[in-house]
Amino acid sequence: MYEELKNSMQPVMEMAEINKKTAEKLIALQSKYVNEFVSSSMAQMKALTDIKDPKEAMEAQLKYLKEIEAKIADVAQQEVSALSEAKAQLTVLMEKTLKEAADKSYFSEMENMVKNFTKK
Numbered sequence: 001m002y003e004e005l006k007n008s009m010q011p012v013m014e015m016a017e018i019n020k021k022t023a024e025k026l027i028a029l030q031s032k033y034v035n036e037f038v039s040s041s042m043a044q045m046k047a048l049t050d051i052k053d054p055k056e057a058m059e060a061q062l063k064y065l066k067e068i069e070a071k072i073a074d075v076a077q078q079e080v081s082a083l084s085e086a087k088a089q090l091t092v093l094m095e096k097t098l099k100e101a102a103d104k105s106y107f108s109e110m111e112n113m114v115k116n117f118t119k120k
Contacts, residue, residue: 011093011094011096011097014093015090015093018086018089018090018093019086021086022082022083022085022086025082026079026082026083029075029078029079029082030075033071033072033075036071037068037071040064040067040068044060044061044064047060048060048061
């Protein structure tokens with residue numbers, strides 16, 4: 001009985017593992033981005049304090065903003081990739097689980113279990 005329950009819960013455990021790994025990857029991406037953003041912001045502030053010419057300061061700020069925009073786009077692309085990978089893994093798992101359920105005829109097994117349980 002324990003083994004049956006353990007086997008029936010296996011797809012749920014695999015789904016949880018896929019979700020856990022995806023969440024860890026997304027959190028790592030965000031943490032890395034925030035650390036880089038804070039560091040680059042501090043460096044930009046320091047660089048701007050050394051610049052005396054307003055035109056040069058504006059150019060430096062525009063360059064910085066373009067770099068930030070590129071980093072945001074890169075992180076977003078990596079996040080979408082991670083989510084797409086998780087979706088593909090979950091789809092394969094669900095298809096496999098549904099195929100196995102159809103092959104094993106779970107409904108008749110459940111009916112037999114209920115009958116045996118009610119006899120006791």
